[in-house]
Amino acid sequence: MTSEGVAYPGHTHGCLTYEDPATLRALAVEQVTAGLAAGEQVWVVGPQDRATMTGWLRSVPGVDAARRRDALRLLPVGEAYRHDEIVDPDRQVRAYARATTEALAAGHTGLRVLAEATSLVRTPAQRDAFARYEHRIDHWMRHRPMSAVCAYDRRQLGDAAIEELACLHPETNADVLFRLHSGVGDAAVALGGELDPSNHRSFAVALERADPRPVAGRLVFDAAELRFVDHRSLLHLRDHARRHDAVAVLRTPHQAPARLVELLGLTEVRVEVLR
Incomplete structure (x- = not known):
């Protein structure tokens, strides 16, 4: 943990847009591998069921042991967010603040989240609220041992919706002209x-x-x-x-x-x- 005036050295907040589901699966392997190696608790949040997400991660060494010791959680999106509703930005930040505190108390070095959030931003009202949340959690993570990558399916959302969200991340593969973070x-x-x-x-x-x-x-x-x-x-x-x-x-x-x-x-x- 650090003071508000200094960036936490492990902070990352990325936005991945994808069209091929294989890209999302590869990112899950990358994030879980890196997080476990760093001693973090890792959450993979997605629209798929746990069995499907488990299949994505079969190539990760020690993945079953990581799940048994609660270093890895595979969560359907409705368990980590208010699924198909409008996210309350402050409430969601508080939820991740609690999760980070609990991860540290359990002996992990921090919390790393990969969230496939397409279902949370389908409507303009959902995107407005989630964009506000994106900036609030970005600021909170800057000073805490939490990192996150938000993934969005371009086929379902389209370029304009992607731009609204991607521009609020310090790192993104989306083709945006500006970033505000x-x-x-x-x-x-x-x-x-x-x-x-x-x-x-x-x-x-x-x-x-x-x-x-x-x-x-x-x-x-x-x-x-x-x-x-x-x-x-x-x-x-x-x-x-x-x-x-x-x-x-x-x-x-x-x-x-x-x-x-x-x-x-x-x-x-x-x-x-x-x-």
Whole structure:
């Protein structure tokens, strides 16, 4: 466990989109193998029954012994989440917080979860709630010994729905132009990729769902990995800062955002150019 200001060194939060079920099965083998080797408790959460998921993992050394000592749990999705309902973001974070505490108390080094969550995000209302949960758990995991990979079936959801969810992960194989995820240190949020005219509305939605809050009147955005930002997205930062009566601080290695902020007169946005 670490303080809120320091990232937990084992933290990973990934999003896998897939079309071939063999990709999901291979990921399950990879995650279970890595988690058991690290001494973690590993959960594989999926729509299949336990017998099917057991079959996926036959190639993992010691898998049966791991299940007997509760180092590996195979859970139908309805046992880990409110299946086919709208997820309560805060309630779900609390559930994983308890599970992580219990894993540590049982002698494991942490908790690792692979969750096939397609059935939880089929409707717009489900996606809105689950996207909010994704950012909250991403922030919580950043400072705790929990890691997760969320898997989504592209054939069932489509590209637009996938984009809503994948952009809220620090790591993803989805073709998204930008990423918004938890920051480290005093940065509430980290931004990566590109924010341009094609995705500024998606950015506004992601920002509203993440809803980062200011500290001492400052909302710090770590944009070290953000290659480009246009004026529309800067306006979204301004609007979010206004809602919280704060100043948005954008930390970037690029000079262009500072010039845009000056030209637009965005007094609620401050650019700190990284040296």
